[in-house]
Amino acid sequence: MPDSERIAELRPSYQDELARGTGRFFLPARTDCPWCLGTDLRRKFRTTDLIQGKPGEFVLDRCRGCGHIFQNPRLSQEGLDFYYRDFYDGLGAETTAKMFEGNGSKKRFRRSARALRRVALPGRWLDVGTSLGHFCATAKEVLPDTRFDGLDMGEGVELAAKEGRIEEAYRGLFVDLAEEMAGSYDAVSMFHYLEHTLDPHRELAAAHRALAPGGHLLIEVPDPESLSGRLLGRLWLPWFQPQHLNMVPMGNLCRRLRELGFTVEVAERRDAHIPADLVCATWFLYDRLLPRDDAPWLPRRPGRAARAVRFALVWAFLPVLIAVYGLDQLLNPLVRRTRFSNAYRVIARRNG
Known part of the structure; x- marks a missing residue:
């Protein structure tokens, strides 16, 4: 089955779940560190799903006592099931295998x-x-x-x-x-x-x-x-x-x-x-500028013009990604010997 048909088939179930909001996917925020139970916590940053682009915001906190960094509030089992779905299996199985x-x-x-x-x-x-x-x-x-x-x-x-x-x-x-x-x-x-x-x-x-x-x-x-x-x-x-x-x-x-x-x-x-830090960061930054790719967690399929623009811009940017990937490999012998590892x-x- 072509991906467009599989995405269309999955869209109603994803939209039913998202209609109830993403807040229910999280447990209450912790006031202590899950590693050492210390209470001196500091917000590291807030981010989104840069990999799949599923809706939701995620917070990482750092314990000042032991240095442990953890998601806070943490996803519940229901939340984990939602965000893992179609990554290692389903729509994402072929990409993961490759x-x-x-x-x-x-x-x-x-x-x-x-x-x-x-x-x-x-x-x-x-x-x-x-x-x-x-x-x-x-x-x-x-x-x-x-x-x-x-x-x-x-x-x-x-x-x-x-x-x-x-x-x-x-x-x-x-x-x-x-x-x-x-x-x-x-x-x-x-x-x-x-x-x-x-x-x-x-x-x-x-x-x-x-x-x-x-x-x-x-x-x-x-x-x-x-x-x-x-x-x-x-x-x-x-x-x-x-x-x-x-x-x-x-x-x-x-x-x-x-x-x-x-x-x-x-x-x-x-x-x-x-050795993939630079190429992945480059892609995440560039991907923010592009029209969204089709996915079942989007309310509707992007229009034909948006899909064509994304396709053209991705191919136009491919030489840059290849060059940055090459830089990752070139720097690898040096980076792996430093704290940039x-x-x-x-x-x-x-x-x-």
Whole structure:
């Protein structure tokens, strides 16, 4: 079915939901930090959905005590369902699959697998937040004797098992399923997963439960202390509103892991950097000037003239985007060695 027909088919249900307003998608605002429970909070910024363009405003607050940055007020489960819909599945499924199948993603997946291989050779590996299982399929090239399982909320994890990218699929919340996995895994990975979760403390405890003694937890997340985030402000891709609920500084994460009974073996920023900050910020800025693209959360389809103007302007701007993308790649060797790196990696061993 062409996208225009799928969008038209979905529009009535989206409009019914939006007619009731977006305020109902949020929980009451917190007066304390979800990480340390401190009450000295400062507004960081207010923004909109720069990725899909769904209606709504989102606020990030920063705890002055521990540096934790979090969405406040936070989306409820109903809100999360609304803003995730048609991103990783539905209308967005094909785009998401192409992103994970690209050479850039595969290179990053191989680096991550090699990072763990330097400290351990796991027999069983659980990838939490695996989506379509593309990390597992690529990591198998680096660790051919490792069995990879995957866990996610969406239907993609079941498709990953069906297509052979993972051995076993768990569909649901990690904090609910960890008990049945107790001590089963030599490695658990969370690649750009923890920032999406409602309660990172419970997710880390679940990882401790699922790991066997001596097993390793591999985490990669956006770095809220990155100088790129300060420079680009709300245009910095890793803020990724409204999906990113909690942004954990590296020091906070390492301390919590030690409290849970882990030994931190690796904590670094260099290898986890994803060179896309400038091109994404450029696109977000330019996209504000364009007529809207058709989407089911818009009340009606943009007119033919508006669609033609957008199409022409996007193609006219494409050389600029390509040039800025090239600049991201050119600067990558330098940026990843500085505090402009946009992500960090932690590898921790579960104590015996």
